[in-house]
Amino acid sequence: MIVVKRKPFEEIKTMLKDYKKVLTLGCGTCVAVCLAGGEKEVGILNAELSMARKIDGNPIDLGATTLERQCDMEFLDELENVVDEYEALLSMACGAGIQFLAERYPNKPVLPAVDTTFIGANRDVGWYEEKCRSCGSCVLGWTGGICPVTMCAKGLYNGPCGGTDNGKCEIHQDQPCAWFMIYERLAAQGRLDLIMEFQPITAWQNQKPRTLVQPGYEKQKEAG
């Protein structure tokens, strides 16, 4: 899932300072699961903003809607009749959702209330770990299911480097060395031969905006 973090309150407040009527938009998918941008978080943010603006003597009128997904035009269409009532839209979706919202309603200022942080997994409710950098050419098949692009601080393909320190990364004692873990797991599986071979220079796939058209979509279009 895409994990996001709410922006500092003061930053959000500053972004909204010139607006008196704003629609805060939650998203019902990833950001709701990671407890940062769902219906509940929209309510909390609006309550905090209303109170702060009231104290400042500059009250704000805040609407609240949570869409099923902001990264899907179909759901954004639902706002068509209400958007004109507001001066600006405050989105709590990930960067993809925020941009789609801005594209769908190009005449409205669209503002981010969260920082999109990473593609990660749930370690526990409220505890998330980055797991994937969407490099576009997955290596997990020969790295024991541990991603060196994400988990190694240097993104090495031929690790571990000389900085491994008792199984930890040189950057911090709390950070496990990804390549140490890869080595241990492959050793336990008797598959160390996979990392004995020299891995040549990577052809990076993530250096320009990517578009993906699945074969099924092509077929559907051809069929009309």
Add this chain to the structure above:
Amino acid sequence: MKSGSNLEKVLEAGHFAFTGELGPPRGTNAEEVREKAQHLKGNVDMVNITDNQTAVVRMSSWAACLILIQEGLEPNFQMVCRDRNRLAMQADILGAYTHGVRNMLCLSGDHCMFGDHPDAMGVFDIDSIQLVNMVKTMRDEGKFQSGGDIEDPPKIFIGAAANPFAEPYEWRVHRLAKKINAGVDFIQTQCIYNMDRFRKWVKQANDMGLTEKVYILAGVTPMKNVGMARYMQKKVPGIEVPEKVIDRLKGVGKKKVADEGIKIACEQIEEFKEMKGVHGVHMMAIEWEHMVPEIAERAKVLPRPKV
């Protein structure tokens, strides 16, 4: 000859190599480089010029290499993968070679967060083993990474590092094998204090036939004082300082600690001279360049061979 560098000639002729190290200044003072270089001149076969070591900005490695060449010393151009992408690396290799650089040391580089610009983006477009292979492809095939032809390819003697003291220990010799497969010519190891671990690593490398395919220069850094030994033991990742080394330094009078540190280094060097699979020593006298003449003298590695 792959490169015709002095180091390559010394090693090819079967001599026991002795190389030094110099850190460029945090500014533009060329005199500082020249002054340090004078202590090394005639006492070492080649001098490593560090590349933004510990991720702290300094005069660029290739620029300090040129000063060394002007002073009549042979530099070893260190290059880390942290600060440059493949375009910048290949460009710097061409430029440095054009100005007379003949040796390179290919390194991953310490992470940015250790240095003075912890918020910088680490590049790591390629890793150190891939860098070794890139330099080899440039040299032997005359090709850029793109596949394009290089006019007058750079003839570089290719070095890399090895750390026998980082876990997993059993992996380290395989990493060495990977570097050999990628095309490395010589290895300079991390500073050695745990001789037992180092002996085991070299034996493994001998048993696998690796030391016949690559020159190994054993890394030595004399301890200046007990504080330095403790710091290396506790703070520097990948360096292992056994307690008995510290006990030995503590066991002499305070004024004699530095002398004892040199004595330990000389004993190590004597053993390396006899050790099968070790072809020389890399002396990293950190901010102690002025002591190198004395260390070289006491280690009985003088005069350096003329090849």
